Amino acid sequence: MRILRAVFLAVLAGGVLSGCGYNEIQTQDQAVKAAWAEVLSQYQRRSDLIPNIVAAVKGEANFEQETLTKVIEARAKATSIQATPELANDPAALQKFQQAQGEVSSALSRLLVVSENYPSLKANQGFQELRTELEGTENRIAIARNRYIKTVESYNVFIKQIPQNFTAMAMGYKEKPQFAVDNEKALQTPPTVDFGGKK
Secondary structure, eight states: OHHHHHHHHHHHHHHHHHHTTHHHHHHHHHHHHHHHHHHHHHHHHHHHHHHHHHHHHHTSTTOOHHHHHHHHHHHHHHHHSOOOGGGGGOHHHHHHHHHHHHHHHHHHHHHHHHHTTOHHHHHOHHHHHHHHHHHHHHHHHHHHHHHHHHHHHHHHHHHHSTTHHHHHHHHTOOOOOOOOOSOHHHHHSOOOOOOOOOO
């Protein structure tokens, strides 16, 4: 009799938990974490490329030192931020992270524009391969960010709906902060980096 009652209570508890959205909240929370991990992975990939790009450019005589310094400083600032899963739950920390990554993008864009003034860099096969790899990475960053934004949006909408909003409140699940989007349309299309050279 006790075993039958325990089984009945377990089935009842399972039904209540699934009916209140608990299981789906877990699923969506894990999806957000996975999407965030992919964003971090792509930013790390870009960060790992920067020393090679800087080394290739440093070999060019009279290359603008200020431009190189800005790339190095932006990378140092971005990598000094502890990119943990918890960072994605803190709006202020996420904004700081996003700003630092934006500075890296800006500094890299400037470096690539300036490099166009050096024919030997344009002819350097190794440098051109790095540029191509960077372009692919920038596209992957845009795709990963877009996926993260959609996953967070789905999660945030779900935990605000009845009845799972009560479950989320009771279990301490809060709305997750989002990447700031200055231009929604621009985000839908991965940016292309114009490296020139190929005509």
